Amino acid sequence: MKRLDFKKEIIIRWKIISTCTIFGFRESLAYSLNNWGNLMSMVIYMITYLIFLDVLFGRVKMIAGYDYAEMLFFTLIIQINYYLLFVISQANVEKLDESINTGELDLWLVKPVPDLWFVSFRKINLGELLFSAFPATIPLLVILFGKWNELQIPFNGVVSGILCIILGQVIIHCFVFLIGMTAFFTGEGKHAKGMSVELVMFGDTIPFEGFPRFMKYIGFTIVPFIVQTALAVSYFLGKSTNYYYLIYIFGLAVLFLWLKTVAWRFALRHYSSASS
Amino acid sequence: MEKIIEVKNLSKKFKVPVKQGFVRSIFIPKNTEVVAVDGVFFEVLKGEAVAFLGPNGAGKTTTLKMLTGLLYPSEGSIKVLGTIPVERKYTFLRKIALVMGNKSGLSWDLSARQSFDLFESIYDLDHEEALKTVNYLAEILEVTKYLDFPIRKLSLGQRLKMELIGAIMHNPEVVFLDEPTLGLDVVAKRNIREFLRKINKEKGVTIILTSHDMADIEKVCDRVIVINHGKIMFDDAIGKLTSRYRDRKYLTLIFTEEVAEEVVEKYGRVIDKKPLAYTIEVAGKDQPKVIAEVSEKLPIDDIDITHVPLDEIMADMFKRG
Numbered sequence: 001m002k003r004l005d006f007k008k009e010i011i012i013r014w015k016i017i018s019t020c021t022i023f024g025f026r027e028s029l030a031y032s033l034n035n036w037g038n039l040m041s042m043v044i045y046m047i048t049y050l051i052f053l054d055v056l057f058g059r060v061k062m063i064a065g066y067d068y069a070e071m072l073f074f075t076l077i078i079q080i081n082y083y084l085l086f087v088i089s090q091a092n093v094e095k096l097d098e099s100i101n102t103g104e105l106d107l108w109l110v111k112p113v114p115d116l117w118f119v120s121f122r123k124i125n126l127g128e129l130l131f132s133a134f135p136a137t138i139p140l141l142v143i144l145f146g147k148w149n150e151l152q153i154p155f156n157g158v159v160s161g162i163l164c165i166i167l168g169q170v171i172i173h174c175f176v177f178l179i180g181m182t183a184f185f186t187g188e189g190k191h192a193k194g195m196s197v198e199l200v201m202f203g204d205t206i207p208f209e210g211f212p213r214f215m216k217y218i219g220f221t222i223v224p225f226i227v228q229t230a231l232a233v234s235y236f237l238g239k240s241t242n243y244y245y246l247i248y249i250f251g252l253a254v255l256f257l258w259l260k261t262v263a264w265r266f267a268l269r270h271y272s273s274a275s276s
Numbered sequence: 277m278e279k280i281i282e283v284k285n286l287s288k289k290f291k292v293p294v295k296q297g298f299v300r301s302i303f304i305p306k307n308t309e310v311v312a313v314d315g316v317f318f319e320v321l322k323g324e325a326v327a328f329l330g331p332n333g334a335g336k337t338t339t340l341k342m343l344t345g346l347l348y349p350s351e352g353s354i355k356v357l358g359t360i361p362v363e364r365k366y367t368f369l370r371k372i373a374l375v376m377g378n379k380s381g382l383s384w385d386l387s388a389r390q391s392f393d394l395f396e397s398i399y400d401l402d403h404e405e406a407l408k409t410v411n412y413l414a415e416i417l418e419v420t421k422y423l424d425f426p427i428r429k430l431s432l433g434q435r436l437k438m439e440l441i442g443a444i445m446h447n448p449e450v451v452f453l454d455e456p457t458l459g460l461d462v463v464a465k466r467n468i469r470e471f472l473r474k475i476n477k478e479k480g481v482t483i484i485l486t487s488h489d490m491a492d493i494e495k496v497c498d499r500v501i502v503i504n505h506g507k508i509m510f511d512d513a514i515g516k517l518t519s520r521y522r523d524r525k526y527l528t529l530i531f532t533e534e535v536a537e538e539v540v541e542k543y544g545r546v547i548d549k550k551p552l553a554y555t556i557e558v559a560g561k562d563q564p565k566v567i568a569e570v571s572e573k574l575p576i577d578d579i580d581i582t583h584v585p586l587d588e589i590m591a592d593m594f595k596r597g
Contacts, residue, residue, distance in 0.1 A: 019397040023383070023390070030385035030426065107381035110344050111398050112369035272290060273346050 028127025042136035064210030069147035083133040089173040093180035097189040103274030161236035168228025172200040174256035184267040208234035281320035286352035314506035325483040327497040335506040373448040377458035388438040399446040433464035469495040490586035521584040528580035
């Protein structure tokens with residue numbers, strides 16, 4: 001019986017993700033001109049960044065032990081992580097804050113769905129990935145493929161790097177969600193969420209090897225900014241071979257998931273609901 | 277009859293920040309406790325249509341939110357459909373619906389039909405059945421041709437009707453409505469009231485309604501629970517509430533020419549005044565005498581006799597506290 005219930009729970013969760021993804025995609029198509037504007041701004045940003053890298057590596061051969069090709073690869077992982085964060089976590093926390101603020105959350109909390117799961121994956125904007133993330137990354141991919149032979153990517157590094165991205169996304173999702181939940185108590189969490197995104201993206205600016213020791217401690221604990229990109233790229237490129245980190249970040253992901261669940265239950269218990 | 281809702285000694289207290297200086301409010305915040313609902317008891321039977329009535333801040337919506345599991349009670353117990361609402365069991369949530377006149381659960385950018393697809397998935401409804409239900413409800417509420425319009429292009433009334441369809445397309449056993457006709461025009465209000473009455477009478481859906489519009493309550497509900505300052509002041513059939521005021525009558529005097537207020541005041545307390553019409557309140561036993569006198573002494577064109585309207589009864593009750 002319990003196994004059946006578990007199966008049912010998994011099916012419900014899968015159904016929520018798939019339905020909300022389709023729903024979110026439809027929503028993203030509602031404003032086509034906005035999509036084009038977004039795409040253009042992302043392409044312009046990417047080209048500017050690539051020019052910056054080109055100029056930088058025209059003068060120096062290495063930064064924090066990373067050459068031009070490795071830095072391009074680092075940039076690719078930044079892109080992947082940024083868009084995953086944007087599409088899964090940021091969009092949903094923003095939606096949660098908005099619905100707490102307007103009281104719309106009331107109407108969702110009375111629907112027969114696993115509430116925390118639902119608010120976590122209520123809006124997955126595939127349109128953003130299709131119309132903005134992928135096209136904006138094309139210039140980077142073109143340059144990176146030209147330099148691909150200069151990269152050394154061991155098989156172990158690929159596995160560890162992918163694990164780091166997944167666990168890192170879980171951790172930063174929980175972190176941003178936890179900060180976003182302050183809206184339950186303050187009524188508005190937009191800027192707090194903005195701050196949390198900046199904090200977790202901090203690790204996407206400097207390679208793992210470039211961080212001083214105390215910053216690594218912080219990045220692995222209270223503000224988990226170092227896992228999803230910095231450590232992942234270090235593994236991908238075979239620069240880190242200490243696999244104890246993986247066990248540690250798995251534990252950290254579990255801890256953050258637990259914290260998110262406990263905080264959600266606490267927030268619901270103290271939810272005062274926007275006045276009607 | 278089966279009890280659908282059982283509420284015992286229910287209370288809800290909120291902490292509200294006390295206004296202080298800017299720095300003080302950040303570092304030494306002070307809160308005061310506000311009692312929104314104060315030890316209320318009531319029961320609702322299956323198929324009843326019950327209205328919560330009360331002035332702003334009386335505790336109606338807070339009670340409704342506790343009944344739907346949105347708010348945790350500070351004290352007391354609630355059972356709705358045999359379960360504790362805040363446990364939020366799927367089986368419970370599948371059987372209820374919540375409609376809030378000023379809140380929207382439909383996507384602003386998509387059509388109502390697209391939002392209903394999402395609800396169909398959430399409630400795990402059979403596609404054909406859901407389609408039939410939506411079309412049926414849309415027909416009754418006269419919004420069929422707007423089902424494929426983006427919500428942002430609809431009028432308030434059309435949007436609210438869509439909200440109603442979305443909320444009840446899974447055929448709930450209990451529908452909670454908070455100010456469902458807020459801001460609607462007369463026709464839209466009538467339409468929604470008739471619809472609610474229909475699902476209550478024909479499908480046996482239990483309705484719990486809060487509204488400031490007395491007509492909503494008179495047309496939809498059989499029973500009224502009057503709340504003020506978080507306490508129940510009255511809980512019985514609407515008829516019993518109005519019968520308390522049956523010894524008073526309202527006479528609307530329509531004149532053929534203007535008459536001074538001082539003249540009309542001699543016959544009863546003036547309730548309403550228009551250029552050629554006055555509404556006065558008289559004791560029931562004096563009614564024939566007053567009618568005879570004004571007909572004889574004043575330039576009367578017509579006289580309307582009514583019971584004290586529910587609006588006035590409520591205003592009087594709240595004034596007395």
